[in-house]
Amino acid sequence: MKIRRNRKKFSREAAGQAPFFLALGLAAVAAFAYLWLNQRCEALGRRLSQLDAQKAELQRQIKQERSRWESAKSLDQVEKLLLRHHLTMAWPDERNIIRIRRVADEPSAAEPAASRRQYARAGGVAHD
Amino acid sequence: MTERTTTWRMILVLIAVLGVWTGLCGRLVYLHLFPSQKLVEDSQGGHILKRELPVARGRIFDTHGHLLALDLPMKNVIADPTLTTNDQQKYDVALKLAQTLNLDPALILPRLETPRSRYKVIQKFVSVEITTNLAAQKLPGVFFEDASARRYPHGTFACQVLGFANLEGVGSAGVEQRFHDLLKGRPGLRIGEQDGKHREIYDRRGTEIEPQDGADVHLTLDMHVQHLVERALDEAMRVHQAKRAWCLVERVRTGEILAMAARPNFDPNDYRNADTNAIKNLAISHVYEPGSTFKLATVAAALDAGTVTADQIFDCESGKWLFRGRLLHDYHPAGRLTVADIIKKSSNIGAAKIALTLGEERLDQYLRAFGFGRRLGLDLPGEEGGILYPHRQWTALSISRIPMGHEVAVTALQLLNALCCVANDGHLMRPYVVARIEDAKGLVLRRGAPVELGQPIREDTARLMRKLLIRATEPGGTSTKACVAGYTVGGKTGTAVKFVNGQYDSRYNVASFCGFLPAEKPEIGLMVVVDEPQPLHTGGLVAAPIFSQIASNAVRCLQIPASATLLAGAAETTGGPL
Structure with missing residues (x-):
């Protein structure tokens, strides 16, 4: 004997479960969003740290070069170079x-x- | 075993497990609801990251923006001896450290053999290049700390003005000391969280206060003029075998100090090995009896008070004058001299007689108005006020000795400033070395500006004095060697016998010269002092040529036009070699 499906009853049950699945879906989406954001924050944090270090290194290099340049162009140094190349300057x-x-x-x-x-x-x- | 017994056993086990769980849950609830302060601190302390963000000390520049001092990031090399396990490893680490840091392994090894210590400094302030090399070697127990070291790229240049900042970053002399509060900046702060391996958890970074770099100090010093002065002093020390020498250059109309140097000097990069005498800024901290250079103040005072005129004649007693029982000598004996010639020939007797017309009280007033006996307020530490006793404390001889620069002690700065006052139509300016101080954002925190301290003499007196001082550099005067081709120079020599071992000893002298140029429209004033020159010892022969050497090039550096009248007649107007 063929069992007849009670479509009316089925659709009523499905409608009753929909909010549950919706909430479950939303929770899953929120969880994935959280994981993605967490990952993103972690990545940005790492990038931030790298850029911090890079900035500090570049600043250090600038200072180092500035110091070297100032030493190289000090008047004592210029005079030594002039002397080495037998150059005499006059006003x-x-x-x-x-x-x-x-x-x-x-x-x-x-x-x-x-x-x-x-x-x-x-x-x-x-x-x- | 009956079924009943088994059931009871299960119940007992269940009760035991439930009891344990209830206890644990109870404890958990208790810890969360009523946590003790100590436990909270212990748990949070391990995770909270509190890091001070390093700040760079402000830089120091000359008037043209040449960098004279800056902070360089460095590293300290540290060792944790507990992480080197055996003797062979310790030896290897010591050897590699010694090779890279250019140290003796015997000095490093004992530091690695202290098993209780986890922090041993191997070397401070190592360049980042070297520490990168060390890091690549992955030496066990060796790590690095951020540090910052003060560097002076020009070495000894202007060392007494700049001073130095010590290893702790505290300014300890010169501009570094005077403006330490502005130079030091304010370190930043980062508060966040860290993991078990003390690595920062970036997304838990909470407070972040950016460091405020120290303010930049811009000086009035002109690097080129300073260099001329330093080179001339080096030469003076060598040629005259002097004990000390110092010099300063001031802009007449504003009081800006363009150069200030002294010998002996020191390298601020290596201040720990410097002699304390070398650190002293002699131009402002050393007081000495000025000798004849002081006569310019005496004569200016008498002319201003109207007690003498420039052409008034005084008997200079052929070089020997008995005053109140004590002989007063002239270096160049002369008979009757006008006031103008007293300056030109630098007669002690003439100066004393001029002072007598003025009287003690008025002389005292004028000298104090010129800035003697008090600090001028220069923006550098260590300025001395000199010694000028109140006239009530003067001896019977003081009125004859003070006019020629004895019984009074001054700094070179005071004397130069008094001369600049004469050159500046009688307006006494406050000298200053700091043009401006800017914070890291370019905001001007302090600006040096010309400040008039007073007007000790009238404008017409100053003009007359300038004429008299020009005559001293003309043929027949004591300062002929101070001449600068193409420029009229006004000035005064000084040769002061030093007071050594309780008496004036003519073997020890202080030779000095102070002058200004171009005399018809003065721009700069210079003061040169040479202590104990040998064998020449007079201001005219020792200090005046140094003045000429510096001034002839300084006028070119400062683009001061030559005197028009002299230019037409001058065959050669070029200064000395650069």
């Missing part, structure tokens, strides 16, 4: 120098009073 003759006065050299109103007065006394124009 240009004063009569061959053309001095150009710039507007920027004029004393400004923001300058301290004492200084301004002295500049004024000196003829109103600072030497360039």
Whole structure:
């Protein structure tokens, strides 16, 4: 004898279980999202740390190079190099120098009073 | 075994298991609800990461932005002797460390043989390149700590002005000491969590306070002028076999110090091996009897008070004058001299007679107005105020000795500042070495600016004094060797006999020269002092040529135009070799 399926009853049961599966699905999605976010945070943290270290290393290198460059171009060092290459430097003759006065050299109103007065006394124009 | 007995046994086991579980659960609930402070601290302490983020000390620059001091990241090499298991391993580690760090293995090995200690410093402040090499060798028990070391790329350059910061990063002399609070910065803080292996759990990072780097100090020092001064002092020490020498250059109109140096000097990178005398900034910390350079203040005071005129004649007693029972000598004996010639010939007797016209009280007032006997307020530590007793404490002879620079002690800075006052139309400026201090974001925290301390003499007196001081460098004067081709120079020599073992001993002298140029429109003032020069010992022969050497190049560095009148007639206006 063929058993007849009670479709009405089945659909009622399925409808009753749907929220449960939905909640289960949502929980699973939330769990996966949590895992993914956790993984992402971990990866970003690692990246952050790497960049921190890289930044510190680059800053160190900049400082190191700056220090070396300053030592290399110190006037003592330049004199030694000139001497080694038998080079002698002399100032240009004063009569061959053309001095150009710039507007920027004029004393400004923001300058301290004492200084301004002295500049004024000196003829109103600072030497360039 | 009956079924009943088995049942009872199972019940007993069940009760026992339940009892244990109930106890554990009870304890768990108790620990969570009523935790003891100690347990909380113990559990959290192991996981909480609290790390101080290192901060870089501020840098120091000259006026053109040349870097004079900076912090370099370094590493300390540390050993944990408990992690090296046997003697052979210890020996190998010591050998490799010694080879890489260029140390004696015999010095390292004892440090590795202290099994109770887990922290032994092998070497501090090692460059990162070397520690990278060491790390690659994976030596057991060797690890590295972050450190920061102060570096002065130019070595001894301007060492007394810069000072130094010690191994703990504390400024201990010069600018480093004076502005330590601004230079040191503020370290950052990171609070987070760490795992069992003390590795940071990045996503649990909580508080993060960024470190605030120290402020940068920009000095008024001009590297090129400073270099000229340092080189000239080195040469002076060699040529004159001097005990000490010091020099400073000041911008007349503002009081900016362009150069300041002294010999002997020291390397701030290696300050632990420096002589304490070398660390002292002689230009501001050493007081001495100035000798004849002091006459400029005496004469300026008398001219300003109107007790003498420039052409007034004084009898200089042919070089010997008995004053209140004591003889006063002139180095260059002369008969009748005008006030102008008293300056030019540097007559002690003339200066004493000029001071007598002024009287003790007024002389005292003028000298104090010039800044003698007190600190000028320079922004460096160790400035001395000199010695100038109140006139009520003067002896009967003081009025004749102080005018020629005896019975009074000054610093080179005070004397130069008084000279610059004359060159600056009588306006006494406060000297300063710090142009500005900027924080890491470029915000100006402090700006050095010209400050007028007073006007001890009138403008017309200052102009007249300038003329008298120019005459001292002209033929017949004591300062002819101070001349600079193309520029008019005003100045005054000084030769002070030193007070040694309770008496003035003419074998020991302090030779000095202070001058300014271009005299018609003064821009810079220089002071050169040489202590115990041999065999020459006068200011005119020892200090004046050094002045000339420095000034002839300094005017070019500072782009000070030559004196127009002299330029036309000068055959050669070039300065000395660079």
